[in-house]
Amino acid sequence: MKLSLDRNELWRGLNTVLDAVASKPAQPVLSNVLLEAEGDRLTLSATDLDLSIRTRVIASVDTPGRVTVPAKTLAGIVREWPDADLSLALEEGRVVLSGRLGANNGEGRYSLSATPPDEFPEMPDALEGLTLRFGDGSGLDGALLRTMIEKTSFAVSRDETRPVLNGVLWRIEPELMVMVATDGSRLAEFRRSWDSGQAVAQGSAEIILPPQACAELxxxxxxxxxxxxxxxxxxxxxxxIGDTQLLSRLIEGPYVDYEQVVPRDNDKRMTIPVEQLLPAVRRVSILSSSYTHQVRLQLKEATVELTASSQELGGEAREVIPADYSSDEIEVAYNSHYMMEILRKLGSEEVILDLRDSVTAAVVRPAEQLEGEESYYLLMPMRPSA
Structure with a gap:
């Protein structure tokens, strides 16, 4: 194998696949990156058996070939290589990187141990299943998928005793796409619907995406x-995705029946600007318990009072801010970290909180939503502490 390519191209390829390299490999070869040189492309592949990424970069190939090399070592060298062309060659069982170090800075040569590619897991070019096509003008595009992931994946559970909650539910129907994530203390749902007859999928499917796949997407x-x-x-x-393919193993389902916990009769509504509520929660939470992060909200006519106290710090905080609220007085308490995360994800100038009592989940919605889109968040209350 022998080729030459621009350092930036090689770094772009390595940086794309690097997150799929196993940090604690079950097999030594999984700590390597597979390099395949052919035609005018260098293909780079990495996998930890759960997530696999393959990408192609432009190269001038003199001699085709395949080899694996330690991924993080190669990436470390290329990361520090100046912006210049370099050569890659397989010589006597070792991969040699060489080239000029800029216009007047001499030249470099690095030699790495190489491993035959025979034991490197094969990544398929295609799968059998429901295929979605993006960017055809139907409104199903990469921007929508990215938004859905951003607005839901933060709510996945870290508790490995319930694996299905460690991922994001992705449900597809011909005229509907839904993503849901929950950890039991909060829930995020984002749905995009299309008009009748405007099918974006030729069938239905329901899968659970692992968080690593969501992060890479x-x-x-x-x-x-x-x-x-x-x-x-x-x-x-x-x-x-362009010249890149991402393959992920799915979390085995079925997902929990989350819809049964969504309250349907929350009859108390507060509307308030996010830029007013979020900073207030952030300030008051400074004096919340380091264990519970609890902030209490006392809703009264046209105002909301936020309080927090910390026995560890021996301090208390209180703020009263205006709000659009005209129902009965109510006191509720929430984990301030969870509340702030939801407020940051809303993408709306105002937030609507629908409440019933101190033990029922709050339904949190953006006041403004795009046509065909609907998102909401559930925030489970805490027992108010003194």
């Missing part, structure tokens, strides 16, 4: 227009 979709296709299989999902 968020990075790869910095250019949302690059997403062209996704195939939802029985146990895996495959995304085509």
């Amino acid at each position: 968020g990075k790869l979709l910095e250019d949302p227009d690059s997403l062209t296709e996704a195939t939802l299989g029985e146990s895996q999902v495959l995304f085509q």
Whole structure:
């Protein structure tokens, strides 16, 4: 194998696949990146068996070939290499990087141990399952998928005793797409519907995306227009994003029946600007308990009073701010961290909180939503502490 390419191209490829390299590999080869040189492309692949990423970069290939090398070592060298062309060659079982170090800075040569690619897991080019096509003018595009992930994935559970809650539910129907995440203390749902007859999928599917796949999609979709296709299989999902493919193993379901916990008769509504409520919660929470992070809200006619206290610090906080509220007086308490996360994700100037009592979940919605989109959040209350 022998080729030359621009350092920036090589770094872009390595940086794309690096997160899929196993941090604690079950097999030594999983700490490597697979390099495949052919035609005018260098293909880089990495996997930890749950997540696999493959991408292609432009290269001038003199001799085709395949080899694996330690991924993080190679990335460390290329990260520090100056902005210049470099050469990659397989010589006597070792991969050699060489090239000029800029116009007047001499030259460098690095030699890395190489491993034959035979034991490196194969990544399929395609899957059997429901295929979604993005960017065809139907409103189903990379920007929508990225928004849905951003507005829900933060609510996944970290408790590994309930694996289904560790991921994001993605439900697809011909004229509907829904994403849901919950950890039992909060819930996030985002749905996008299309008019009757405007089908965006030729069937239905329901999968649970692992959080690592969601995080990687968020990075790869910095250019949302690059997403062209996704195939939802029985146990895996495959995304085509420009010259990059992302393959993820799915979390086995079924997902919890979350709709049964959504309150339907919350009859007390408060509307307030996010830029008013969020800073108030942030300030008051400074003196909340370091264990519960509890902030109490006392809703009265046209105002909301926020209080917090900390036995560890021996301090108390209190703020009263105006709000659009005209129902009966009520006191509720929430985890301030969870509340602030939801307020940051709303994407709306005002927030609507629908409440019933101190033991029923609050339904939190953005006051403004785009046509065809509907999102809401559930925030479970805490027992108000003195």
